[in-house]
Amino acid sequence: MIDFKNYITLDTYLKDPFEVATKHLLGAYLCSEIGEELTIGKITELEVYLGDCDKACHAYPNKITPRNRIMFANGGYSYVFFVYGMYNQFNVVVSKEGEGNAILIRSLEPVYGVDTMIRRRRTDKLKNLTTGPGKLCQALGISAKQHNGLILNQSPLWISAKEKNYEYVSATRIGIDYAEEYKDKLWRFYIKDSPYISKK
Numbered sequence: 139m140i141d142f143k144n145y146i147t148l149d150t151y152l153k154d155p156f157e158v159a160t161k162h163l164l165g166a167y168l169c170s171e172i173g174e175e176l177t178i179g180k181i182t183e184l185e186v187y188l189g190d191c192d193k194a195c196h197a198y199p200n201k202i203t204p205r206n207r208i209m210f211a212n213g214g215y216s217y218v219f220f221v222y223g224m225y226n227q228f229n230v231v232v233s234k235e236g237e238g239n240a241i242l243i244r245s246l247e248p249v250y251g252v253d254t255m256i257r258r259r260r261t262d263k264l265k266n267l268t269t270g271p272g273k274l275c276q277a278l279g280i281s282a283k284q285h286n287g288l289i290l291n292q293s294p295l296w297i298s299a300k301e302k303n304y305e306y307v308s309a310t311r312i313g314i315d316y317a318e319e320y321k322d323k324l325w326r327f328y329i330k331d332s333p334y335i336s337k338k
Contacts, residue, residue: 151213165300179246189238194317197238225272
């Protein structure tokens with residue numbers, strides 16, 4: 139039986155962003171408890187964004203705005219933003235206070251509360267429930283309005299530690315053609331051979 143209250147410790151989020159992404163978050167469990175409904179997905183795909191140099195990052199070049207302010211907190215908070223007037227996207231703030239780094243969660247493997255995810259997403263296609271940042275937020279009931287800036291070791295939103303390490307693939311990030319030389323960085327990571335990936 140998996141202990142889904144085995145929270146990733148907050149000091150883990152202060153480590154190097156790539157170490158946090160590949161060693162701690164990939165294969166961990168994103169959990170939401172919203173409206174007394176528990177939904178859980180295994181993190182299968184994510185992207186790293188760095189505030190000081192990365193032209194695709196909301197915090198570049200280490201500039202604080204009302205929208206991205208939480209990115210400059212100590213690691214371990216949620217950064218949820220709304221895009222295209224339609225989609226929420228969930229990120230994990232990482233690194234020490236003032237650095238502006240975050241990891242976008244791109245895809246999950248549904249683990250618990252699948253019926254709730256199906257109802258929220260209005261689809262019963264399992265591989266389509268949580269394979270995209272907007273999809274997974276809808277499936278888990280995550281929104282920028284309600285869940286931005288939450289500490290990720292308690293209800294309603296937390297991350298539970300993974301049970302084992304997974305072999306992973308490095309790839310370019312998606313939808314950032316404007317980021318000039320940073321669009322080609324291999325800063326997207328996904329679990330090798332997982333069917334629950336937004337794009338291979």
